[in-house]
Amino acid sequence: MEIARVFTAGSVNDGKSTLIGRMLLDSNAISTDIMQQLTALNATDVLDLALLTDGLRAERDLGITIDVAYKYFTTKRKKFILLDTPGHKEYTRNMFTGASNCQMAILLVDVTQGITSQTLKHIEIVAILGMPYVIFAINKMDKVDFQEAGFIRCQQDLWSALQSFPDLPKVDFIPVCALDGDNIVHPSVKMDWYKGGALLEAIEAVEIPLDFSPENLVLEIQGLMENYVFANVVSGTYDPQYPLFHKEIALPRLQSLNVHGISLQTMKQGEQVVFSMDGMPVFQKGDRIYADSCPIIARDFVAVVCWMSEGINESKNTFGLISGSFETTVHVDWKQAQIEINDMVEVDLHLEKERCCFEHTLAKKRERFILYDLDTFSTVAAGMIKNELK
Amino acid sequence: MLLNQEVRCLNVIPLKMDYLKELESEAISILRSAAFQFQNPYLLFSGGKDSICLVHLAMKAFYPLQVPFKLLHVDTGHNFSETMVFRDEFVEKYKLDCHVQSVIDSIRNHKIPDAKGKFPSRNALQSVALLDAINALKIDACIGGARRDEEKARAKERIFSFRNDQGEWNPIQQRPEPWNLLNGKIHPGENVRVFPLSNWTELDVWNYILQENIELPSLYFAHERLCLVLPDGALMAFNPYMRLESGDELVECRVRFRTIGDMTCTAAIASNATTVEEVIKELEMSKISERGATRLDDRISPAGMEDRKRQGYF
Numbered sequence: 001m002e003i004a005r006v007f008t009a010g011s012v013n014d015g016k017s018t019l020i021g022r023m024l025l026d027s028n029a030i031s032t033d034i035m036q037q038l039t040a041l042n043a044t045d046v047l048d049l050a051l052l053t054d055g056l057r058a059e060r061d062l063g064i065t066i067d068v069a070y071k072y073f074t075t076k077r078k079k080f081i082l083l084d085t086p087g088h089k090e091y092t093r094n095m096f097t098g099a100s101n102c103q104m105a106i107l108l109v110d111v112t113q114g115i116t117s118q119t120l121k122h123i124e125i126v127a128i129l130g131m132p133y134v135i136f137a138i139n140k141m142d143k144v145d146f147q148e149a150g151f152i153r154c155q156q157d158l159w160s161a162l163q164s165f166p167d168l169p170k171v172d173f174i175p176v177c178a179l180d181g182d183n184i185v186h187p188s189v190k191m192d193w194y195k196g197g198a199l200l201e202a203i204e205a206v207e208i209p210l211d212f213s214p215e216n217l218v219l220e221i222q223g224l225m226e227n228y229v230f231a232n233v234v235s236g237t238y239d240p241q242y243p244l245f246h247k248e249i250a251l252p253r254l255q256s257l258n259v260h261g262i263s264l265q266t267m268k269q270g271e272q273v274v275f276s277m278d279g280m281p282v283f284q285k286g287d288r289i290y291a292d293s294c295p296i297i298a299r300d301f302v303a304v305v306c307w308m309s310e311g312i313n314e315s316k317n318t319f320g321l322i323s324g325s326f327e328t329t330v331h332v333d334w335k336q337a338q339i340e341i342n343d344m345v346e347v348d349l350h351l352e353k354e355r356c357c358f359e360h361t362l363a364k365k366r367e368r369f370i371l372y373d374l375d376t377f378s379t380v381a382a383g384m385i386k387n388e389l390k
Numbered sequence: 391m392l393l394n395q396e397v398r399c400l401n402v403i404p405l406k407m408d409y410l411k412e413l414e415s416e417a418i419s420i421l422r423s424a425a426f427q428f429q430n431p432y433l434l435f436s437g438g439k440d441s442i443c444l445v446h447l448a449m450k451a452f453y454p455l456q457v458p459f460k461l462l463h464v465d466t467g468h469n470f471s472e473t474m475v476f477r478d479e480f481v482e483k484y485k486l487d488c489h490v491q492s493v494i495d496s497i498r499n500h501k502i503p504d505a506k507g508k509f510p511s512r513n514a515l516q517s518v519a520l521l522d523a524i525n526a527l528k529i530d531a532c533i534g535g536a537r538r539d540e541e542k543a544r545a546k547e548r549i550f551s552f553r554n555d556q557g558e559w560n561p562i563q564q565r566p567e568p569w570n571l572l573n574g575k576i577h578p579g580e581n582v583r584v585f586p587l588s589n590w591t592e593l594d595v596w597n598y599i600l601q602e603n604i605e606l607p608s609l610y611f612a613h614e615r616l617c618l619v620l621p622d623g624a625l626m627a628f629n630p631y632m633r634l635e636s637g638d639e640l641v642e643c644r645v646r647f648r649t650i651g652d653m654t655c656t657a658a659i660a661s662n663a664t665t666v667e668e669v670i671k672e673l674e675m676s677k678i679s680e681r682g683a684t685r686l687d688d689r690i691s692p693a694g695m696e697d698r699k700r701q702g703y704f
Contacts, residue, residue, distance in 0.1 A: 003409045052526030055542030056561050057693045059490055067560055069545050070538040072591045079409045081589055093566060100568035222419070223426030225455055271411075272418040281447065285426060308566050322571055335434065368569045377575035381569035 001074075006203055007098045010108030011118040015056060015139050017065055019108060019178035020084045023200065026185035029073035066091055068098040077204045089118060093308035093344040096125055100368070103208040104133040106199065111150045111175075112143045115157050118278060123158075127165035128304055128384070129343060130365040133206050135172045137199060139160065142177045146190040151175045172205075174199055202387035210269045214239035216360050217291040219273070222325045223281050229283060232326070235272045237363060238264050242291035247356070252277050280373040286326030288356045296357045298388045301349045305332070305371070306385035311340040319353065319380065328353040330371065348389050355385075362387060396475060410598055417444075418451040418553035420549055420572070424531050424584045425451075425458050425614040427574035431531035431584070434520075434704060435461040437473040437480075438650040439606055440535030440587060443595055445484070446604050447586060449532075459533060464519045466512040468631055468652035476607040491523040508633050509626065511655035517702040521557040524581055531574065533584040534704050539591040540681055543696035548690035549588050557702035583704070592648075592680045593673050600666045607649045610669065612661045617643045625660065629653040648680050 010016040021166045024030050059066050069084040085091075085098035092123040099105060107122050109115065126134055136158055144150035154175045162168055174183055175194050182188035197205070217236035221229055244251045254264055254275045267273050288295075321330040333348035357367050367385035372378060416502040421444075424431050433448060435441045448457045463477060481488045493512050496519040497504050505512045523529065538545045548564050550572045565573050574582050587595070599606065618638055626632065628640050631654050644659035646669070663669040695703075 003412050031679040031682060032677045033679055053546075055546045055696070057696055058562055067546050067564065069542070070589070071545065071588070072539045074593075075593075079594075096568040097568045101570060222422045225425075225452070225458065228455060230426075230452075232419055232422075270415055272415050272422065272451070306568075320575065321575055324571070325423070335442050368571065370566070370568060370571045370573060372573050372575055377573070377577065379565040379567075379573045382566065382571075 002078055003081060004078045004104065004203060004206075004208075005081045005083070005102040006104050006106060007068075007085055007102040008106045008108065009085045009095050009099070009122045010087050010139075011110065011113070011116040012087045014066070014087060014108040014110045014113075015178045016087060016108050017084055018140065019137065019176070019184065019199075020071060020082055020093055021253045022178050022181050022184045023082070024071060024073055026181050027073050027200065029071075043366040051215075064088055067094050068242045069243070072333075075200070075204060081201070087118060089121070090340065092121060092125075093306060093382075095122070096306045096308070097130075097131055099125055099131065100382065102131070104135070104203060104206060105131050106137050106203070108137050108139050108156065108178075109154055110140050111138050111154055112140055114154055115161060119158075119283045123161060123165060124344065125306075126169065127167060128306075130167060131169050132208050132291075133172075135174060135199065135202055137174050137176045137178075139176050139178050141182060141188075141191065142180060146175075146177075146182075146188070148175075148191075148193045148300060149263075151194075172196070172202055174202060174290060211235045211360070211364065212237045212268060214242055215291055215293075215360070217242065217244070218358060218361065220324050221285055221287045221289070222272075223285050224283060227276050227280070228274050229276065229280070230272070230274050231289070233267050233269050233273065234288070235269050235366065236291065236357075237268050238266075239291075240265075244289050244291055245295070246281055246283065246287060246289050246343075247297065248295065249281065251281070252279050286324065289355070290358065292358045292360070294359065296359070296362070296388050297354050298357075299351045299354055300389035301351070301355070301357075301385045302387050302389050303347055303349050303369075303383045303385045305345055305347050305381050307339050307341060307343045307345070307381050309341060309373070309378065309380035311338065313338050318374060319371040320374055320377075321349075321369050323355070323367065326353075326355060329374070332371070344366070346386070347383075351384070357385060357388075410594065411552055412451070413590055413594055414447065414582075414598070416570075416589065417447045420584060420586040421448050421451040421533065423550075423572050423574070424533055424586075427572070428531040428582070430527070430529055431459050431533060432462040432489070432523075432527070432529050433457075433459040433533045434535070435463050435477070436535075436650065437463070437477040437607060438535070439595055439599065439610060440537065442480070442604060442606060443598060444533065444535045444586060445480075445486070446602060449484070451466055457484075457486065461486055461667045462520075462527075462532070463488055463490045464493065464516045464523070464528070465490050466519075466652050468510075468515060468629075468654050469605075470609055470627075470650065470653055472607050472609050473650055480605075487529065489523065491519045493519040495519070496522050505654070508635070509654045510631055510633075511652055513652055513655050514599070514698055514703070516704070517557070517698065520704065521702045524557065528585055529581060529582050530576060531582045531658055532704075533586065535587050536585050536704060537584075537587045537590050537592070537595075541695045543693070543699060547585065547588070547699075550574055551583040551585065552576070553581045553583060553702065557581070559583075559699045559702075561696060561700070593670065596666065596670050596673060600670065606666075607650065609650055611664050612644055612646045614642055615645050615658060616640050617645060617658060620657075624657040627653060627656075627658055 218234040255357040
């Protein structure tokens with residue numbers, strides 16, 4: 001069994017929280033005491049499934065989702081982590097955050113409304129993040145008498161909208177009615193014209209590949225204690241045939257410690273390792289050790305940034321940058337006068353410290369960072385390095 | 391169908407880590423981030439299964455070295471004696487350094503009224519003692535075993551959860567954590583709560599306990615105990631702090647605890663599960679949530695947890 005991280009997004013009142021609630025309800029992930037709380041909170045007879053995920057007082061008072069809610073359920077095939085993200089435009093940054101931590105997206109479209117400006121924003125975010133798999137759940141099919149025509153229209157409009165984005169993910173379209181559970185966990189009997197599977201079946205079936213090629217091995221140093229190096233595997237897998245480098249200098253042999261079953265020989269992407277070596281060079285937190293023969297070691301990069309704080313003008317351009325265990329200060333060339341909250345823009349970064357990247361990590365959009373304000377220390381932006389600035 | 395594609399596998403080779411390994415790896419990465427980002431991190435230890443798992447994960451995270459965190463136990467004075475014995479043996483066995491912060495001291499020092507009522511719970515008062523410890527020991531990060539699946543306000547919380555210089559949580563101004571990039575930058579006096587088990591469920595914790603053969607206090611397994619049966623069926627272990635009223639009847643029951651909090655606010659559940667395997671089987675069949683089954687302190691209002699967290703709670 002593996003973990004699948006899925007996020008849902010939609011425009012206001014698309015029924016997104018209801019869809020998550022329905023998925024949890026129909027896969028028996030809601031306990032009776034929580035059901036009783038829902039019934040008690042709700043004045044009407046209809047079960048308000050949104051109350052399951054809107055966990056903050058402000059959200060319940062306003063009737064909207066403000067921040068990401070995490071929900072967990074397990075089927076025979078996968079353990080799911082569902083992230084319910086806000087639909088309101090002003091909380092797009094929270095949606096970006098939720099989406100960044102997932103491998104697949106469920107984007108809701110109200111069949112009676114069609115594509116909205118928020119739908120386009122969601123598609124843009126999914127494209128920027130390089131999300132491998134996106135499902136468009138065409139919701140509220142009950143409002144169009146479960147007829148195929150409305151679904152087809154939505155599907156065609158979405159397909160056209162997708163054409164303007166490069167790096168198209170794998171896409172599916174599923175007609176659903178979240179309120180009644182049609183095509184959520186169980187296939188709907190009201191739409192026999194639809195031959196595909198229900199939503200849960202779709203997200204259960206997908207496998208997201210990881211990078212397991214030994215020539216792409218990259219370790220990032222989390223920190224050092226005494227003579228030990230603590231690191232995580234950013235990509236690849238280890239094969240002693242490929243020598244390892246640090247700042248373009250070949251390293252002496254690593255002395256592997258077989259820690260909880262992870263030795264250097266068996267380590268894989270995403271794992272945590274510890275090792276030591278004779279004649280250890282001066283390592284620093286955030287440094288990378290790699291097998292790749294062509295690292296890109298530079299200070300100047302082109303990046304895409306999602307601004308997550310109050311609007312600023314271009315004169316505010318110095319920030320702290322955190323990327324994994326790597327930290328530095330950075331000057332940002334905004335290339336525009338004004339930057340507003342939720343803007344996604346291409347910028348130039350000038351790092352104070354050199355960063356070591358690789359063609360394959362850049363291509364997979366894995367050189368990710370956050371920017372924080374040097375006075376307040378708040379996280380103000382998220383971004384991905386695209387390429388070296390030449 | 392015009393455009394609908396068949397759902398297919400992008401890659402037929404299953405290369406993913408097993409899910410417990412993935413959760414473990416995520417937790418270890420968070421623990422290492424805490425160790426390398428903060429000056430004086432403490433691990434909040436209650437003697438419950440989640441914080442025991444946290445210590446186990448910390449031992450793995452920093453092997454072959456010692457756990458680089460001191461433990462902090464906020465002691466309400468209402469703990470089960472089994473928990474206290476377990477804590478002392480555990481600390482001794484693994485050579486850990488455990489600071490005990492007494493809620494009773496905080497009650498005295500701040501001249502705040504002690505808990506009253508039939509079940510006098512010092513649960514909310516723990517926040518005061520925790521903040522006292524944070525100030526006195528100059529703690530900049532508290533690593534806790536809270537999980538997002540426990541409660542709907544917790545479900546909204548970050549992995550590195552920022553607290554201002556009053557120890558307060560502001561749930562609608564949280565630092566975004568895209569790609570789980572953790573920002574632990576703070577000013578003196580502020581602190582961060584670190585939650586490595588954020589994405590674990592109760593069942594994940596138990597499956598991990600089974601896989602890793604982790605020792606737990608005996609309270610987690612079925613035993614005979616004198617209990618007061620509440621009108622809603624909840625079983626409160628008889629303890630010296632509860633005030634019995636006429637008509638209250640104590641019954642010998644076979645029970646275990648799903649969570650271990652104060653004796654005064656943690657209910658037992660009827661159970662015959664004596665092993666980790668049996669507990670897992672029982673949980674898989676259970677229709678009641680972990681806190682719903684056991685915590686009187688959550689039954690105050692829908693925002694009970696959010697309000698306590700805003701004031702500095704774990």
